[in-house]
Amino acid sequence: MLRPESEAELAQIVAGLTAPVRIRGGGTRGVPGPKAELDISGLSGITLYEPGALTLVAKAGTPVAEIEAALAAEGQRLAFEPVDHRGLMGTGGTPTIGGVVAGNISGPRRIQAGAARDFLLGVRYVDGLGQVISNGGRVMKNVTGYDLVKLMAGSWGTLGVLSEVSLKVLPKAETQTTLAISVPDAASAVRALSAGLGSPYEVTGAAYDPALGQALVRIEGFEASVAYRAEALSRLFAPFGTVARLEDDPWPGIRDVAPFHGREGDVWRISVKPGDAPELAARCKAEALLFDWGGGLIWALMPEGADLRGRLGEFAGHATLIRGDRRQHAMFQPESAPLAALTRGLRQRFDPKGHFNPGLMG
Numbered sequence: 001m002l003r004p005e006s007e008a009e010l011a012q013i014v015a016g017l018t019a020p021v022r023i024r025g026g027g028t029r030g031v032p033g034p035k036a037e038l039d040i041s042g043l044s045g046i047t048l049y050e051p052g053a054l055t056l057v058a059k060a061g062t063p064v065a066e067i068e069a070a071l072a073a074e075g076q077r078l079a080f081e082p083v084d085h086r087g088l089m090g091t092g093g094t095p096t097i098g099g100v101v102a103g104n105i106s107g108p109r110r111i112q113a114g115a116a117r118d119f120l121l122g123v124r125y126v127d128g129l130g131q132v133i134s135n136g137g138r139v140m141k142n143v144t145g146y147d148l149v150k151l152m153a154g155s156w157g158t159l160g161v162l163s164e165v166s167l168k169v170l171p172k173a174e175t176q177t178t179l180a181i182s183v184p185d186a187a188s189a190v191r192a193l194s195a196g197l198g199s200p201y202e203v204t205g206a207a208y209d210p211a212l213g214q215a216l217v218r219i220e221g222f223e224a225s226v227a228y229r230a231e232a233l234s235r236l237f238a239p240f241g242t243v244a245r246l247e248d249d250p251w252p253g254i255r256d257v258a259p260f261h262g263r264e265g266d267v268w269r270i271s272v273k274p275g276d277a278p279e280l281a282a283r284c285k286a287e288a289l290l291f292d293w294g295g296g297l298i299w300a301l302m303p304e305g306a307d308l309r310g311r312l313g314e315f316a317g318h319a320t321l322i323r324g325d326r327r328q329h330a331m332f333q334p335e336s337a338p339l340a341a342l343t344r345g346l347r348q349r350f351d352p353k354g355h356f357n358p359g360l361m362g
Contacts, residue, residue, distance in 0.1 A: 003039040007163040015130025020358045023157035027093030029085045032326045033357050054169050060098025060162040079170040080116045081107030087261040098162040104154035107255040108205040111293050117153030122166035128351030157357045159350035173220035177230050181215040182241040186278040189215040190295040192240040197294050201229040207254045208291035260301050266324030268308045270298040272317035
């Protein structure tokens with residue numbers, strides 16, 4: 001294992017690589033690849049935090065929990081609500097901010113606040129030649145190299161090794177409440193959630209748990225505003241089924257796909273148009289399902305080795321194998337020929353020696 005303690009040491013290691021490596025942050029997601037690891041957890045620490053400017057800069061190996069604790073002390077948060085994969089994957093380790101950015105890991109609030117990449121202001125990373133690249137800025141108005149910043153989010157370490165990230169943060173909501181609508185099926189749930197998301201009442205969470213027969217809607221903000229919007233949404237949802245307010249907070253469990261924890265089988269993450277979700281979910285013939293993002297995201301627990309993509313057939317979206325045998329089924333949806341050519345071109349430009357996470361994304 002290669003474990004640099006500084007950005008300069010990381011660059012030196014990468015420049016001297018003679019064989020491919022698997023980039024490892026906190027070790028929570030079980031990313032496939034070569035046995036040789038490049039462990040980034042030694043690059044850790046918050047290097048700048050300006051609460052008044054809603055800006056935080058941290059080294060890539062900084063634990064997410066450390067960042068969230070620093071933000072909570074100032075009444076702020078990571079609005080994109082990053083998923084903790086440990087329960088789902090059955091892994092240990094510690095989620096790191098570099099891993100969150102590399103995977104563009106975003107939770108239920110994405111439908112309202114945006115994804116991780118939407119809060120990424122700047123990055124520092126080491127490319128495949130061992131060069132340190134700095135791109136973007138610490139404040140949103142600085143958009144120098146903006147596209148490159150976005151490109152690194154969701155590249156899963158295939159284009160470069162992140163060493164530092166700059167993020168926009170937001171104030172934490174004063175309060176929140178969750179409405180549960182009893183619905184008979186996925187189609188009814190998606191219609192109810194679409195009505196809530198299309199309303200002016202600023203829904204920040206929209207999920208459906210078929211096992212409970214409940215569509216769940218979250219509202220956040222100032223107490224008086226939340227109370228008003230909850231009442232208005234209760235009236236809006238009345239035609240869809242019985243509406244109740246939940247005492248407990250279900251969103252950490254939805255974010256981390258808690259209904260699948262401790263259960264055997266493969267886990268797939270399917271991104272779709274919400275209107276297509278009910279039909280596609282039925283095609284899965286899954287052992288368990290969980291819908292998020294108003295139906296735009298389906299989590300499916302499948303029998304081990306099941307060919308989910310074969311069951312789904314052609315559809316507008318993509319299916320990612322989160323937990324399962326990635327030798328049998330590729331982690332990411334196979335790309336079309338033109339897109340695959342573009343991907344190869346980018347990787348050749350950023351990592352000409354092919355050392356970073358080979359085979360992970362085509």
